[in-house]
Amino acid sequence: xxxxxxxxxxxxxxxxxxxxxxxxxxxxxxxxxxxxxxxxxxxxxxxxxxxxxxxxxxxxxxxxxxxxxxxxxxxxxxxxxxxxxxxxxxxxxxxxxxxxxxxxxxxxxxxxxxxxxxxxxxxxxxxxxxxxxxxxxxxxxxxxxxxxxxxxxxxxxxxxxxxxxxxxxxxxxxxxxxxxxxxxxxxxxxxxxxxxxxxxxxxxxxxxxxxxxxxxxxxxxxxxxxxxxxxxxxxxxxxxxxxxxxxxxxxxxxxxxxxxxxxxxxxxxxxxxxxxxxxxxxxxxxxxxxxxxxxxxxxxxxxxxxxxxxxxxxxxxxxxxxxxxxxxxxxxxxxxxxxxxxxxxxxxxxxxxxxxxxxxxxxxxxxxxxxxxxxxxxxxxxxx
Numbered sequence: 001x002x003x004x005x006x007x008x009x010x011x012x013x014x015x016x017x018x019x020x021x022x023x024x025x026x027x028x029x030x031x032x033x034x035x036x037x038x039x040x041x042x043x044x045x046x047x048x049x050x051x052x053x054x055x056x057x058x059x060x061x062x063x064x065x066x067x068x069x070x071x072x073x074x075x076x077x078x079x080x081x082x083x084x085x086x087x088x089x090x091x092x093x094x095x096x097x098x099x100x101x102x103x104x105x106x107x108x109x110x111x112x113x114x115x116x117x118x119x120x121x122x123x124x125x126x127x128x129x130x131x132x133x134x135x136x137x138x139x140x141x142x143x144x145x146x147x148x149x150x151x152x153x154x155x156x157x158x159x160x161x162x163x164x165x166x167x168x169x170x171x172x173x174x175x176x177x178x179x180x181x182x183x184x185x186x187x188x189x190x191x192x193x194x195x196x197x198x199x200x201x202x203x204x205x206x207x208x209x210x211x212x213x214x215x216x217x218x219x220x221x222x223x224x225x226x227x228x229x230x231x232x233x234x235x236x237x238x239x240x241x242x243x244x245x246x247x248x249x250x251x252x253x254x255x256x257x258x259x260x261x262x263x264x265x266x267x268x269x270x271x272x273x274x275x276x277x278x279x280x281x282x283x284x285x286x287x288x289x290x291x292x293x294x295x296x297x298x299x300x301x302x303x304x305x306x307x308x309x310x311x312x313x314x315x316x317x318x319x320x321x322x323x324x325x326x327x328x329x330x331x332x333x334x335x336x337x338x339x340x341x342x343x344x345x346x347x348x349x350x351x352x353x354x355x356x357x358x359x360x361x362x363x364x365x366x367x368x369x370x371x372x373x374x375x376x377x378x379x380x381x382x383x384x
Contacts, residue, residue: 037373124136152192159186178236184229190224219270256302301329
C-alpha cells in the first residue's frame with residue numbers, strides 16, 4: 001500500500017506568546033523627537049545698508065536689507081523624554097490611576113553679525129521714532145563705528161498630568177477607557193539682543209548725552225522673557241486594539257483651564273573705558289524705562305492632545321513602542337510678539353537727545369498667540 005501524504009500543520013501568522021495574566025501596573029519610558037512652533041519675530045531686528053542713504057539702515061531706505069527678524073524662526077528638532085506610570089486598583093481593571101511627565105531640551109537659535117575693525121559692513125538696529133518716522137541705531141558705519149550684534153532665542157517646554165482611569169467597555173481585541181484628571185504645562189522662552197560698539201572718531205557715539213572716547217567700548221542689551229503656566233482639568237479616552245503580539249492605542253485628551261502669563265522686559269547700556277570700571281544706565285534700544293518691568297495676565301486656554309502608538313510585545317512583560325504626539329495650546333505669550341519697535345530717542349542712553357523732554361515709548365502691550373508641539377516617540381513599556 002503506498003504511503004499516505006499528510007500535509008503539515010499550517011504555520012500561524014502570528015508568533016504565539018505565553019499569556020502573562022492581567023496587567024496591574026505599567027512603566028513607560030520614551031525618547032521624544034519633537035518639533036515646536038517657530039518663534040515669531042514680526043519686527044525686523046538687524047539690517048544692513050549703504051552709508052550714502054539719507055538714513056542708513058532704516059527700513060524703507062533704497063539700500064536697506066533685513067538681515068534678521070521680520071519672519072518666524074525655526075527652532076529645530078528638540079530631543080526629550082517622557083515617563084508614564086500607572087496601575088489598576090482592582091483585578092477587573094475597572095478603575096486605575098496614571099501619572100505622566102515629559103520634558104524637551106532647551107532649544108536655542110540665533111544670529112550674529114559684526115563689522116571689521118574699520119566698520120565694514122554697515123549694521124543697524126531698525127526702529128520707528130515715536131511719531132512714525134523710520135530710523136536706525138547703527139552698530140557699525142565705515143570709518144565711524146565698528147561693532148556688531150548677537151540675537152539669541154531660547155525655548156523650553158515641559159509638563160505633567162495626574163489622571164484617573166475607568167473602563168467603558170472591553171471585548172477580546174478592543175478596550176475603551178475614560179480619562180479624567182489634571183494637567184500642567186510650562187513654556188519658558190526668551191529673546192535677547194546684545195550690541196557692542198567702538199567709536200572710530202571723536203563724537204561719533206554718545207552715552208547719557210556725552211561723547212564716548214575712542215578708547216572705550218559701549219555694550220547694550222534688550223531682553224524679552226516670557227513664562228506661561230497652564231493649569232486645567234482634562235478628560236479624554238484611550239482606545240486599545242490588540243492582535244497577537246501587536247497592539248495599537250489611540251489617546252485623545254482635552255484640557256480646559258487658565259494660562260498664567262508673565263512677561264519680563266529688561267535692558268541696559270554700559271560704557272567700558274580702556275581701564276577701570278564701566279558706567280551703566282537703564283535701557284537699551286527696544287527696552288527702555290517706558291516698557292521695562294514685569295507684566296501678568298491669566299486668560300482662559302484650551303489644550304487638546306492626540307497620541308497614536310504602535311507596540312510589539314517582545315516578552316509577556318516588555319513591549320517596544322513607536323508613536324506620534326500632537327499637543328496644541330491656545331493662549332501663550334512669546335517673546336518676539338512683545339517687541340514694540342516704536343521708541344523715544346530721549347529714553348535711549350546712546351542717543352544724543354537722552355534725558356530731554358519727549359514721548360514715553362515704547363509702551364508694553366501683551367500680544368498672545370497659540371503654540372504647538374508634535375513629533376515621534378520611541379520607547380519601552382514594562383507591564384506586570
